[in-house]
Amino acid sequence: QVQLQESGPGLVKPSQTLSLTCTVSGGSISSGTYYWSWIRQPAGKGLEWIGRIETSGSTNYNPSLKSRVTISVDTSKNQFSLKLSSVTAADTAVYYCARYEWFGEYFDYWGQGTLVTVSS
Amino acid sequence: QSVLTQPPSASGTPGQRATISCSGSSSNIGSNTVNWYQQLPGTAPKLLIYSNNQRPSGVPDRFSGSKSGTSASLAISGLQSEDEADYYCAAWDDSLNGLWVFGGGTKLTVL
Numbered sequence: 001q002v003q004l005q006e007s008g009p010g011l012v013k014p015s016q017t018l019s020l021t022c023t024v025s026g027g028s029i030s031s032g033t034y035y036w037s038w039i040r041q042p043a044g045k046g047l048e049w050i051g052r053i054e055t056s057g058s059t060n061y062n063p064s065l066k067s068r069v070t071i072s073v074d075t076s077k078n079q080f081s082l083k084l085s086s087v088t089a090a091d092t093a094v095y096y097c098a099r100y101e102w103f104g105e106y107f108d109y110w111g112q113g114t115l116v117t118v119s120s
Numbered sequence: 121q122s123v124l125t126q127p128p129s130a131s132g133t134p135g136q137r138a139t140i141s142c143s144g145s146s147s148n149i150g151s152n153t154v155n156w157y158q159q160l161p162g163t164a165p166k167l168l169i170y171s172n173n174q175r176p177s178g179v180p181d182r183f184s185g186s187k188s189g190t191s192a193s194l195a196i197s198g199l200q201s202e203d204e205a206d207y208y209c210a211a212w213d214d215s216l217n218g219l220w221v222f223g224g225g226t227k228l229t230v231l
Contacts, residue, residue, distance in 0.1 A: 037220075046122050047157075047165065047208055049220035063216045096164055104171065105212065106155045110164035 002026040004097050004111035012091075012118050018084040022097030022111060029078045030055045035100040036080045037107065038071060040093040048093075052100055053080055087118045123148065124209050126223035132199045133231045140226045142192045142209030148221055152212040154192040156185055159206040159225075168207070169194065196228070204230045 008020035022036070029036065038050040051061035053071045061069050065084070073080040084091060095116055099109040125143040132138040142154065153172050157165035167176050169185035172192065184195045192211075196203055209223040 039220075046224040047210075047222040049222070060218060062219050105153055106167055106170040107157075107165075107210075108167050108176070110166070113164050 002099065002109045004099065004109055006095060006097050006111045006114040008114065008116070010115055010117060012087055012116060013120050014088055014118055015086055018082070018087050018091060018116055018118070020082045020095055020097075020114065020116070022080050022082075024078045024080075024099075028075075029073065029080065030075050033101065033103050035102055036071075036073065037098045037100050038082045039096045039098055039107070039110075040091075041096070041113070042090075042093040050082065050084075050095075089118050092116065092118045122224035123213060123221035124211065124223035126207075126209060126226045128224070129227045129229065131229040131231055132196075134199055134201065136199050137195060137197045138199055138203075138228060139196075140194045140207050140209075140228070142194070142223050144190050144192075144211060144221075146190060147215045148190075148211040148213040149187065149192055150190040151214055154185065154187050155210045156183075156192075156194045157208045157210065159208065161205070165208060199230050201230050204228055 003025045005023045012018045035052040037052040051071050053059045053073050068085045070083040094113040096113045097111045098107040101108050156169040158168045159165045172187040173185045182197045186193050206225045208225050213221045
């Protein structure tokens with residue numbers, strides 16, 4: 001059974017860079033027809049797609065965040081990562097990593113989510 | 121402001137049928153398939169319906185989806201207390217370089 005687990009600081013200061021890692025277990029990140037995505041959810045609000053990466057390194061980002069986002073993958077560690085620069089309080093949210101099955105076009109496995117608070 | 125529009129709340133009594141609508145545009149629902157996710161309190165979203173009306177294994181057939189034009193619907197028949205959750209629709213949007221868009225979510229209350 002595939003499992004995803006987010007890790008990283010729960011508190012980031014304004015203007016700094018948020019960095020999170022998603023570790024994939026129960027299967028190789030390189031196998032199959034999958035993209036690897038980040039999605040966030042502010043408290044009491046809806047879901048916002050941040051972006052995705054293929055294991056080839058090809059990426060797609062949400063245009064509203066593109067100038068501040070970098071998603072990378074480390075196949076040797078079975079991990080992919082998110083960096084979001086110049087954060088503000090508006091970036092405070094639960095951040096989820098998720099596996100996207102491109103043939104079926106859906107997010108089928110999600111991490112449990114990690115709360116990141118932007119505050120001084 | 122979410123790209124896909126859902127009612128903020130819906131409700132029903134046990135055994136009843138509830139429906140949740142999702143309205144989009146030609147660049148998302150109108151040209152791509154719709155997925156539905158169920159989010160129980162304090163947990164990550166779970167895939168409920170994909171490709172407009174397909175259920176992953178393990179999802180009861182009480183849950184069904186449909187799509188017409190630029191709108192989609194999720195129906196839950198035989199409501200149970202454990203169905204009380206937030207429900208989100210999602211679709212790929214072809215605008216700009218493409219992105220996944222979600223509805224704002226509908227809180228389903230089983231009275």
